[in-house]
Amino acid sequence: MSHAAVQISGVRFTYPDGREALCGADLRVEHGQRVALLGPNGAGKTTLALQLNGIHRPDAGDVEIGGLPVTDPNLAEVRRRVGMVFQDADDQLFMPTVREDVAFGPANLGLRGDELASRVTKALEGVGAAELADRAPHHLSGGERRRVALATVLAMRPDVLVLDEPTSGLDPAGRRELIGVLQGLPITQLAITHDLPFALELCERAVIVDGGRVVADGATADLLADEELLHAHRLELPFGLDPRTVPPSRPR
Amino acid sequence: MHAPDGFLNAGTAVATGAISAGALGMALRQTREQLGDKQVPLAGIAAAFIFAAQMFNFPVAAGTTGHLLGGALAAVLLGPAMGAVVVAVVVVVQALAFADGGLTALGYNVFNMAIVTAFGGYAIFRLLRRILPRNATGVIGATALAAGLSVVLSATAFSIQWLFGATAPVPFDTVFGSMVGVHLLIGIGEAVLSGMAVGAVLAARPDLVYGARDLDRAALADRPAMGMREFVIAGLLVALLFAVVVSQFAAPDPDGLERVAEDTGFAESAQEHALGGGIFADYATAGIGNETLSLAIAGVVGVVITLAVMTGLFMAVRDRRRAAASGPTGDRTAA
Amino acid sequence: MGAGHAHPLYVHEHSPVHRLAPEVKLAAAFAFVLAVAVTPREAIWAFAIDAATVGLVIRLARLPVRFVAARLAIILPFIAFAFLIPFVASGERIDVLGVSVSQVGLWGTWNIIAKATLGAGVSILLAGTTEVPQLLRGLERLRVPPTLTTIAAFMVRYLELLAAELGRMRTAMTARGYDPRWLWQVRPIAAGAGALFIRSYERGERVHAAMLSRGYSGAMPTIDERVASRREWLAAASAPLTAGIAAAVALAVVA
Structure with missing residues (x-):
C-alpha cells in the first residue's frame, strides 16, 4: 500500500468572511498512526480537521483519505472513512435518545433492522456505554456524553478517527476512561488537543500547527522536550512534567 | 396570547387551521430552497432560541415584567418564511407538549402568533427600511417599530376572527378596542427588546441578520446613537396617540350608546338591517352602537392585515428568486 | 403565558394510556376537543359527560390530580376574562346578587369556562402521557x-x-x-x-x-416502525365517540 491514511498537500482555505485560516498546510499520516495536532487557539487546527471529510473544501491543494481524493462523488465514502468527534458533544448528539443518535450514521449508510441494531449495540459496548442506550443525551454526564459521541462515530466503522479537544471539560476519571477507550482502538487517530500529557500518553507522533500551516513534526516526546519551540507557539508543559522521564508511547 | 379551546367557534378554528397549514407549507418550501439540508438543524435550534427568548423576562415598570413574543424578531433575523416556520413550531410544541393553548385553537394561535407577526411584521420592516436611513440604526429602528406593530397586528387579527367566530355576546368594537389597547403596551416592550437584540447581533455578526443583508460593512458600521430613554418615551407617546384614536371608534360605554339608540328609536332598525349578518357572528355585531362604522373599520383593518401578510409572503418569494439568480449564497459557515 | 418553563409535562408511568400509540392518542384528543367545541352550551349534561370521560381517562393514566389541577391554572387569565363578559356583554339584563349583568353574557362565560377547561384537561392528558419525541412521531404518522x-x-x-x-x-x-x-x-x-x-x-x-x-444528505433516516393496532384505535376512539354522541344528541335537542 503506497497511499497514506491521510494525505494533505498544500491546502489553502479562506472563510467567507475573508479570514485566511489555512495557507499551504501539508500532512501525511500513515495507517494506524496516532498523531496529536498541537497549536495555539486560532491556529487553524479545527479548520484543518474539517477539510478531512469535506465539510470545508480547500481553495487550493488536495486532500486524500486512504488514496481517495475528497471530491463530490467520493463525499459519502470519505465521510464513512473519516469519523469526526466534535469538541462540544452537544453538537454531535442531536437525536432524542442515545440509541437513535448512534443509529443515525449507519442508517444513513443504508443499514436497517437487526444489522443496524447490532451495529448500535457494538458501538456502545465498545465505549462502555451500553447501559446508556435509552437515555436522552442532555441527561448524560460530561464523560458519558463524550464516550457516546465517540460511539456515534465508531458505529460507522471509520478508518480514521479525528478528535477535536477530546479531553476538554472532563473530570480526571472521565479523561482516564476516554484514554482507555482510545488506546484500545486499532485505527488511525488524529487528536487536536491542548492537553499535552494526553498527547504524550496517547500519540507517538505530534505536529504543531500555527498560522495555518504545519510548523513542526516529530516524535511527541521530542517536540514536548523542546522548550523554545513550545514557547514560540504559545504552548507550555504542565508544571512538573518532564517528557524525557516519561516512558514513550508505544507505536503498534 | 395562547388562547385556550372555546374562545372562537369550531368553524373559525377549522378555517384558520386550513389557512395556517397552507401558509406554513409554503414557508417550509421557501426555507428548504433557502437553506437546503441546513434547514432542519438551523430552524430547529432557532426555534429553541425563540422559545428560550420567550423566557427572557424583562422589566416594564416599577419591577413588573413582560416577555418577548419574537415573531417579528425571528422574521428580521431569519427571513419571513423561516421566521414563520420557527415561531409556528414553538406554538405547536407549546400546545402539544406543554398544554399551553388549546388544540382546536391551534389554527388561530398559529395564524396570529406566527403567520401574522412574521410575514406582517416583515412587510412593515421592509416598508420602514425604505423610509429610514440605510445604516445600522435604520435597521434597528425598523425592527423595533415593526416588532411593536406586529403585536398590535396580531391582536387586531384576533379581533377580526372574533367578528366571525365569537362565542360570547361581546361586541366587536369592545373586543377590538381592548385587545389593541392592551397590546399597544405589550408592543412597546416587544419593540425595545427586538430592536436592541437585532442591534447586538448587528454589532457582532451582521452577516446573520437577514433583514440587513443589503447593507455593506461601511453602512453597518454607521450607527448614530439613539437614546434609550427618548426611545421609550417616544414609543409611549405613539402608543397613547394610537390608543386615543382607536378608542374613538370603540364604544367606551356600550350601555350609554344603547340607551341613546333606544331613545332615538334607532335600536329596532339597527337590529333589522343587521349588516352582513350571514357571515358575521351575531354576537360580535349585536349591540354595536354604530354598526356600519364598526364593520367598516373591521373591513379596512382586515384588508390591511391581509395586505401585510401577503406582502411579506411575496417578499419572501422574491428574495429567494433574486438570491437564486445571483448565484449560491447562504453558506455562512464559520469555525 | 407560555414562558418560564423548559420541561415538557410528561409524567413517567406505566398505564394503558401511556402505552397507546402516539398517533392514536393525538387523533383521539383532536376528535374529542372538536366534539366539545361543537356542543351547544345549553347542554350542561353533555359537558358533564365529557368531564366525566376526561376524569376517567386521567384516572386510568394515573396522573396525579394535583399535577392536573396545577397545570389547569395556565388558562386562569382567560377564565378571568370570561368572568368579565357578563358585565360588558350586550343583551337582556338580569340581576345577580344585586348586580346587573347580561344573561347571554353569563352563557358566554359558561361556554368559555367549560370548553377551555375540558380542552386544557385533554391537552394535559396528552402531554402528560406521551413523551415529546413520541408526540412528534405520532404527528408524522398522521401525515404532518x-x-x-x-x-x-x-x-x-x-x-x-x-x-x-x-x-x-x-x-x-x-x-x-x-x-x-x-x-x-x-x-x-x-x-x-x-x-x-x-x-x-x-x-x-x-x-x-x-x-x-455522519452521512446526512437532507432526509432523516426512519428507524422506528411500530404501527398502531386496530385494538388501540378502537380503545382510544371510545372517548371522542362518547363526546361526539353527547354533542350530536345535544345538537338534536337544541334544534
Missing part, C-alpha cells in the same frame, strides 16, 4: 410533514441547553449588580438575547457539520 416534526425535535433537544445558557447569562448579570426595574434599563437583557441568537445560530451550523460528517 416530517420536516416540521424534525425541526420540532431539534427544538426540544436544544431547548434545555439554551435555557441553561440563558440562566447562566442572567446569573452573571445579577452577580454584577444588575437589577432592572424599568423598561429603559433592558439593554443588557436585549444584548443577551442577541448573543444567545448568535450562539444558537453557530451551534446550528456545528450541528449541521456533525450531521454531514
Whole structure:
C-alpha cells in the first residue's frame, strides 16, 4: 500500500468572511498512526480537521483519505472513512435518545433492522456505554456524553478517527476512561488537543500547527522536550512534567 | 396570547387551521430552497432560541415584567418564511407538549402568533427600511417599530376572527378596542427588546441578520446613537396617540350608546338591517352602537392585515428568486 | 403565558394510556376537543359527560390530580376574562346578587369556562402521557410533514441547553449588580438575547457539520416502525365517540 491514511498537500482555505485560516498546510499520516495536532487557539487546527471529510473544501491543494481524493462523488465514502468527534458533544448528539443518535450514521449508510441494531449495540459496548442506550443525551454526564459521541462515530466503522479537544471539560476519571477507550482502538487517530500529557500518553507522533500551516513534526516526546519551540507557539508543559522521564508511547 | 379551546367557534378554528397549514407549507418550501439540508438543524435550534427568548423576562415598570413574543424578531433575523416556520413550531410544541393553548385553537394561535407577526411584521420592516436611513440604526429602528406593530397586528387579527367566530355576546368594537389597547403596551416592550437584540447581533455578526443583508460593512458600521430613554418615551407617546384614536371608534360605554339608540328609536332598525349578518357572528355585531362604522373599520383593518401578510409572503418569494439568480449564497459557515 | 418553563409535562408511568400509540392518542384528543367545541352550551349534561370521560381517562393514566389541577391554572387569565363578559356583554339584563349583568353574557362565560377547561384537561392528558419525541412521531404518522416534526425535535433537544445558557447569562448579570426595574434599563437583557441568537445560530451550523460528517444528505433516516393496532384505535376512539354522541344528541335537542 503506497497511499497514506491521510494525505494533505498544500491546502489553502479562506472563510467567507475573508479570514485566511489555512495557507499551504501539508500532512501525511500513515495507517494506524496516532498523531496529536498541537497549536495555539486560532491556529487553524479545527479548520484543518474539517477539510478531512469535506465539510470545508480547500481553495487550493488536495486532500486524500486512504488514496481517495475528497471530491463530490467520493463525499459519502470519505465521510464513512473519516469519523469526526466534535469538541462540544452537544453538537454531535442531536437525536432524542442515545440509541437513535448512534443509529443515525449507519442508517444513513443504508443499514436497517437487526444489522443496524447490532451495529448500535457494538458501538456502545465498545465505549462502555451500553447501559446508556435509552437515555436522552442532555441527561448524560460530561464523560458519558463524550464516550457516546465517540460511539456515534465508531458505529460507522471509520478508518480514521479525528478528535477535536477530546479531553476538554472532563473530570480526571472521565479523561482516564476516554484514554482507555482510545488506546484500545486499532485505527488511525488524529487528536487536536491542548492537553499535552494526553498527547504524550496517547500519540507517538505530534505536529504543531500555527498560522495555518504545519510548523513542526516529530516524535511527541521530542517536540514536548523542546522548550523554545513550545514557547514560540504559545504552548507550555504542565508544571512538573518532564517528557524525557516519561516512558514513550508505544507505536503498534 | 395562547388562547385556550372555546374562545372562537369550531368553524373559525377549522378555517384558520386550513389557512395556517397552507401558509406554513409554503414557508417550509421557501426555507428548504433557502437553506437546503441546513434547514432542519438551523430552524430547529432557532426555534429553541425563540422559545428560550420567550423566557427572557424583562422589566416594564416599577419591577413588573413582560416577555418577548419574537415573531417579528425571528422574521428580521431569519427571513419571513423561516421566521414563520420557527415561531409556528414553538406554538405547536407549546400546545402539544406543554398544554399551553388549546388544540382546536391551534389554527388561530398559529395564524396570529406566527403567520401574522412574521410575514406582517416583515412587510412593515421592509416598508420602514425604505423610509429610514440605510445604516445600522435604520435597521434597528425598523425592527423595533415593526416588532411593536406586529403585536398590535396580531391582536387586531384576533379581533377580526372574533367578528366571525365569537362565542360570547361581546361586541366587536369592545373586543377590538381592548385587545389593541392592551397590546399597544405589550408592543412597546416587544419593540425595545427586538430592536436592541437585532442591534447586538448587528454589532457582532451582521452577516446573520437577514433583514440587513443589503447593507455593506461601511453602512453597518454607521450607527448614530439613539437614546434609550427618548426611545421609550417616544414609543409611549405613539402608543397613547394610537390608543386615543382607536378608542374613538370603540364604544367606551356600550350601555350609554344603547340607551341613546333606544331613545332615538334607532335600536329596532339597527337590529333589522343587521349588516352582513350571514357571515358575521351575531354576537360580535349585536349591540354595536354604530354598526356600519364598526364593520367598516373591521373591513379596512382586515384588508390591511391581509395586505401585510401577503406582502411579506411575496417578499419572501422574491428574495429567494433574486438570491437564486445571483448565484449560491447562504453558506455562512464559520469555525 | 407560555414562558418560564423548559420541561415538557410528561409524567413517567406505566398505564394503558401511556402505552397507546402516539398517533392514536393525538387523533383521539383532536376528535374529542372538536366534539366539545361543537356542543351547544345549553347542554350542561353533555359537558358533564365529557368531564366525566376526561376524569376517567386521567384516572386510568394515573396522573396525579394535583399535577392536573396545577397545570389547569395556565388558562386562569382567560377564565378571568370570561368572568368579565357578563358585565360588558350586550343583551337582556338580569340581576345577580344585586348586580346587573347580561344573561347571554353569563352563557358566554359558561361556554368559555367549560370548553377551555375540558380542552386544557385533554391537552394535559396528552402531554402528560406521551413523551415529546413520541408526540412528534405520532404527528408524522398522521401525515404532518416530517420536516416540521424534525425541526420540532431539534427544538426540544436544544431547548434545555439554551435555557441553561440563558440562566447562566442572567446569573452573571445579577452577580454584577444588575437589577432592572424599568423598561429603559433592558439593554443588557436585549444584548443577551442577541448573543444567545448568535450562539444558537453557530451551534446550528456545528450541528449541521456533525450531521454531514455522519452521512446526512437532507432526509432523516426512519428507524422506528411500530404501527398502531386496530385494538388501540378502537380503545382510544371510545372517548371522542362518547363526546361526539353527547354533542350530536345535544345538537338534536337544541334544534
